[in-house]
Amino acid sequence: xxxSPALCATAMLCALAGLLxxxxxxxxxxxxxxxxxxxxxxxxxxxxxxxxxxxWEFTPEGPSANFSFFDAKHDFGCACDVxxxxxxPSFDNSASGFxxxxxxxDQINGKIKGDKITGQGSDAGGESELFSCTVGxxxx
Amino acid sequence: xxRTLSFLSSAILSALFFGMLxxxxxxxxxxxxxxxxxxxxxxxxxxxxxxxxxxSSVSDCWTFGTGIFSVQHFDLVTAFxxxxxxxxxxxxxxxxxxxxxxxxxxxxDGEGSQLTGTIKGKKLGAQSVNEDGTSEIFSCTPTPxxx
Numbered sequence: 001x002x003x004s005p006a007l008c009a010t011a012m013l014c015a016l017a018g019l020l021x022x023x024x025x026x027x028x029x030x031x032x033x034x035x036x037x038x039x040x041x042x043x044x045x046x047x048x049x050x051x052x053x054x055x056w057e058f059t060p061e062g063p064s065a066n067f068s069f070f071d072a073k074h075d076f077g078c079a080c081d082v083x084x085x086x087x088x089p090s091f092d093n094s095a096s097g098f099x100x101x102x103x104x105x106d107q108i109n110g111k112i113k114g115d116k117i118t119g120q121g122s123d124a125g126g127e128s129e130l131f132s133c134t135v136g137x138x139x140x
Numbered sequence: 141x142x143r144t145l146s147f148l149s150s151a152i153l154s155a156l157f158f159g160m161l162x163x164x165x166x167x168x169x170x171x172x173x174x175x176x177x178x179x180x181x182x183x184x185x186x187x188x189x190x191x192x193x194x195x196s197s198v199s200d201c202w203t204f205g206t207g208i209f210s211v212q213h214f215d216l217v218t219a220f221x222x223x224x225x226x227x228x229x230x231x232x233x234x235x236x237x238x239x240x241x242x243x244x245x246x247x248x249d250g251e252g253s254q255l256t257g258t259i260k261g262k263k264l265g266a267q268s269v270n271e272d273g274t275s276e277i278f279s280c281t282p283t284p285x286x287x
Contacts (some may be wrong), residue, residue, distance in 0.1 A: 015280035023241060045233070045236055047229075047238035047239065051237075063252075063271045063273075064273030065272060065273040066273035067273075076271070077269075077273055078269065078273065079193075079269045079273045079274070079275045082193075082275060082277045086189075086191070086265070086279045089191055089277045090236035091193035091275050091277075092193065092273070092275060099254060099256060099267070099268075099269035100250055100254075100269065101223070101248065101269060101270060102252075103271040104253035105224075106248065107246070107247075107248040107254030109256050109269075120228060120229045120246065121246070122224075122247070122248060123248055124209045124210065124223070124225070124248045124250035125209060125211055125212065126211060126212035126213035126214075126224055126225065126239075127212065127226075128228075128229055128238050130233055132233050137195065
């Protein structure tokens with residue numbers, strides 16, 4: 001009789017451990033794990049016809065509770081894209097897609113492809129940009 | 141009550157901003173702006189359900205138009221916010237075509253929220269990320285007007 005509560009407790013602990021392991025591996029597999037502590041050399045084409053280069057450094061610190069990046073001018077707060085259906089969304093879960101906002105009217109959304117990130121961005125004024133970045137040395 | 145007021149103010153703001161301040165910004169033929177706004181000042185409206193990463197769910201009403209933020213393209217007014225928008229870029233990196241996507245919209249409110257949406261037939265789906273890392277997912281269906 002005394003064994004039953006012990007077995008129950010063990011089973012509950014195992015279930016809890018399983019859940020924790022599950023959520024840790026989901027976080028480990030999201031885009032954040034692939035970007036944080038990396039720097040990227042970026043080429044940016046803007047809708048005004050100009051082309052520029054920049055260095056983007058992704059960090060766990062910054063305006064976002066998840067991860068952030070800073071370029072030559074601003075800090076952007078980021079999250080991985082939502083996956084799953086509208087009925088059952090998984091937030092901050094995509095392994096490759098992410099979006100960021102600088103709080104000053106600029107936003108980007110990107111995709112990780114191996115050692116590269118590509119994507120597009122826009123500002124509140126309607127200007128847009130296309131970027132292509134390759135992992136590189138620290139921006140500092 | 142505050143939601144009702146919010147919707148009312150949204151409708152008033154939409155009419156005021158789009159109707160009085162905004163001159164129509166011509167859309168490129170076939171791009172997302174042509175579908176959402178056309179060559180009008182006040183375009184299509186959508187009733188949206190929003191799920192937040194914080195676990196809550198809210199409803200909203202969106203009106204697209206021209207003449208607020210995006211001096212070049214179009215805008216989105218919701219019950220809670222106003223965004224400047226452009227259509228997504230198509231083509232390759234070597235030869236990009238800006239503001240040309242027929243289905244993808246990119247918006248920013250200038251205060252820490254961005255939104256990427258996709259037109260799917262008459263419906264609109266979207267995701268949003270905020271500067272603080274919170275995010276939202278949207279499901280929107282057409283409505284005659286907000287307010």
